[in-house]
Amino acid sequence: MKISPYMAFAKKSFLQKSAYRLEHWMGILNTLIRLVIYVEIYRALYGGRETVDGITMSMVTTNFILSLGLESFFVVNDYYLSSRLYDGSIATEMLLPVSFHGRMLADNLGTAAFKLIFHFVPAMIVACLFIGIQAPAGPVMFGLFILSALLGYGVLWSISFLFQMFSFWLMNVWAVMTIKNVFINVLSGSMIPLWFMPGFMRTLIGFTPFESIYFTPVQIYLGKITGSEIILGFAKQIIWIVALLLLGFMVWQKGQKKIVVQGG
Amino acid sequence: MVLFDHVWKFNLLDVDLHIPKGTVLGVIGSSGSGKTTFLRLASGLLEPYSGHIRICGKDPVRSRKEISEEISVLFANVPVYSDKSTVMEGLLETKSIYGLSDEEFDKNLEHVSEMLSFRSMYGSKPKTLSLGQKRRAELGMAFLRNVSLYIFDEPCIGLDQNGKEAFKKLVYEKKEEGATLLVSSHDMEEIAGIADRILVLDEGKVFFYGSVEELHKRLIPMEVCTVEYSGRCPDISDIEIEKLTIEKNVMKIWYNSNHVSSGEVLERICETTTVESINVRRTGLGEIIKTAEAGRK
Structure with a gap:
């Protein structure tokens, strides 16, 4: 596989993102506003107590800062395939000697790199200075957190990839994507820290890919899971990525067949 | 070069023909006669219900990625430039996808942009261009690479007389270089001016396939x-x-x-x-x- 075209796709999407300055500043503002709202809601719920069910307010704040921070640059374009099917440019894409999925990933990663530098970093600096974040459980845990965050992005991207395949059979995938995003927001811990979920819900969520996106990296950062639990966390992330991609590719083959057999 | 062996697809019925290397084939017929289906089959975007298609001896659907290096296509109503990119960004993307050298890219771009007069559009986004300007830029993209098979579906839509002349000249140049070109159009006189062979489709059937001379005679x-x-x-x-x-x-x-x-x-x-x-x-x-x-x- 030639690497240079994919680097060019990523570079192009990085540069394109830099053209939309107002959108960029609004994005940072959006992250900070959501962060303040979530933190203030939990501060009110805590009612001045330092700990609830063994979870400190500082852990909750750190969860929100990390989850929303990661979310700010975990970019997936849910409409990449559907827009190409809609305007017919999928035909042009299919005739290119590069992988469609590789192109989609490179495009997303280019935007993610831009957001990491110009959205995540400034938002984190403001959040750390004015809200405060707990230090990582140690340098090793911080390294593992970064690794787990990368895998978390892989899980998020794979979910989007699979859901995008609905585009082959649906005229509009907005509803499907909205449902998917609600599940991700609620079950990944970025809106409600999963420590506060009832026991059966925690167990249930454990069987879904959602907690692998943000909650697993946050748990590692805070040292809430150690040793074999971390290995299990990584294993779950890898298994979900592989399973979702395999399923996605199977559906992709069916969708592609639909195009060449039925013409779209 | 291009072989259709008893191909059936949608309204195309039993198309059986061979297009030799270096031919300029004009595909004509009324609306719904199967021109676009024919070209989509040749490019590997559609798979026949029955029969076989071979492009340079390869199945265009199964070897799509492989033969994509060897073909250049332009379909009516299929965007080749992203709305978010400028024309030059799109051209540079093509350069990177096909691994064109700087020298080849500069030389070819200089030539096609001169012929099609679209240099002034390099910095424009496609949505800001008129239909004719966009078509010139799209043809520029299609002729940018030196390939063995060019497929054009209604390439002259929106083009003025100068644009049509430029297209004809580029077709002749590519033919001289040994390329095969498949061109569909509603404008039969336009096709007659550039094609060595004519394929007339009528309600999906091959009504005529042969040289312009034969068409007149027969x-x-x-x-x-x-x-x-x-x-x-x-x-x-x-x-x-x-x-x-x-x-x-x-x-x-x-x-x-x-x-x-x-x-x-x-x-x-x-x-x-x-x-x-x-x-x-x-x-x-x-x-x-x-x-x-x-x-x-």
């Missing part, structure tokens, strides 16, 4: 001779003609070139009168198709 070998004379009215009573009109000093004669040659007609006219001017015209391709279709129906 379908309607009609010629029209217009003579302006100053002497007495020419006497051509012993020549087999189809139709004759005389208006003032202008005589118009329709005859079948399979039965009578232009030479015979001209000789007879010159023998019997003083000729001021003379013009011999073949029946237009569009007229031929229309007449043939009408005759069949």
Whole structure:
């Protein structure tokens, strides 16, 4: 596989993102506003107590800062395939000697790199200075957190990839994507820290890919899971990525067949 | 180069033909006759229900990625530039996808942009361009690479006369370089001007496949001779003609070139009168198709 075209796709999407300055500043503002709202809601719920069910307010704040921070640059374009099917440019894409999925990933990663530098970093600096974040459980845990965050992005991207395949059979995938995003927001811990979920819900969520996106990296950062639990966390992330991609590719083959057999 | 072996797909019925390397094939037919389906099959975007297609000996669907390096396509209503990118960004993306060297890219771009006059559009986004400007930029993208097969579906939509001439010149150049070109159009005269072979599709069936010469000979070998004379009215009573009109000093004669040659007609006219001017015209391709279709129906 030639690497240079994919680097060019990523570079192009990085540069394109830099053209939309107002959108960029609004994005940072959006992250900070959501962060303040979530933190203030939990501060009110805590009612001045330092700990609830063994979870400190500082852990909750750190969860929100990390989850929303990661979310700010975990970019997936849910409409990449559907827009190409809609305007017919999928035909042009299919005739290119590069992988469609590789192109989609490179495009997303280019935007993610831009957001990491110009959205995540400034938002984190403001959040750390004015809200405060707990230090990582140690340098090793911080390294593992970064690794787990990368895998978390892989899980998020794979979910989007699979859901995008609905585009082959649906005229509009907005509803499907909205449902998917609600599940991700609620079950990944970025809106409600999963420590506060009832026991059966925690167990249930454990069987879904959602907690692998943000909650697993946050748990590692805070040292809430150690040793074999971390290995299990990584294993779950890898298994979900592989399973979702395999399923996605199977559906992709069916969708592609639909195009060449039925013409779209 | 391109082989259709008893291919059935949608409204295309049993298309069986071979297009040799270096041919410019004009695909014509009325709306819904199967022109786009034919070209999509040739590019590997559609798979036949039955029959086989081979491009350079390969199945275009199964070897799509492989043959994509060897073909360049431009379909009507399929965007080739992203709305978010400028024309130059799109061209540079093509350079990177196909691994064109700086030298090849610069040389080819210089040439096609000169021919199609789209250099001034490099910094523009496609949505800000007019239909004709966009088409020039799209043709520039299609001709940017040197490949062995070019596929164009209605390439001249929106183009002005200069644009059409530039397209024709580029087609000739590519043919000279040994490439095969498949071009569909509603404009039959436009196709007749560039194609070595013509494929006429009618309701999905191959109505005709062969050279323009053969098409004239086989379908309607009609010629029209217009003579302006100053002497007495020419006497051509012993020549087999189809139709004759005389208006003032202008005589118009329709005859079948399979039965009578232009030479015979001209000789007879010159023998019997003083000729001021003379013009011999073949029946237009569009007229031929229309007449043939009408005759069949």
